[in-house]
Amino acid sequence: MATPRTSDAAYAHAVTMKKLFKRVAWILLAIGMALIIALLIGLLVSIRSTQLEGTPTGKKLLRSSDLIISCTTPSGKCSKEQSEQLVKILEQISDNTAITVTCAVNLVVKDPNVTLADVQECVRDTTAGES
Numbered sequence: 599m600a601t602p603r604t605s606d607a608a609y610a611h612a613v614t615m616k617k618l619f620k621r622v623a624w625i626l627l628a629i630g631m632a633l634i635i636a637l638l639i640g641l642l643v644s645i646r647s648t649q650l651e652g653t654p655t656g657k658k659l660l661r662s663s664d665l666i667i668s669c670t671t672p673s674g675k676c677s678k679e680q681s682e683q684l685v686k687i688l689e690q691i692s693d694n695t696a697i698t699v700t701c702a703v704n705l706v707v708k709d710p711n712v713t714l715a716d717v718q719e720c721v722r723d724t725t726a727g728e729s
Contacts, residue, residue, distance in 0.1 A: 697724050 648656075668674035701720035705712040 694721070694725075697721055700724075 665676060669676035669680065671677060698717065698721050701724060702712070702717045705716055705720060
């Protein structure tokens, strides 16, 4: 006995519905993937924008880099302060050298057998008088 066949119209309708279902499924899948990609991109942009500036560590890194730039750029505040300190130190070294040489020369003129301890004592006495 032969099985009853569905009508050609019903079969055609079933095939059409199956194709329609596949298209709708693919469209929904594409829309879902696009939404997921958009969310991931938004999340990555959000993370990146707060990665350096929004975290305590990032803020410390930015302050450190600003300080490094300030100290390595001639027009930077730190660099100017370091230059001023260096000038003061060099002036002090120059003054101490001049005092030492003066003491040594004066002592040698008085006594050619002057010792280092004598020169150091003269320097201490001279600088103690300036304080």
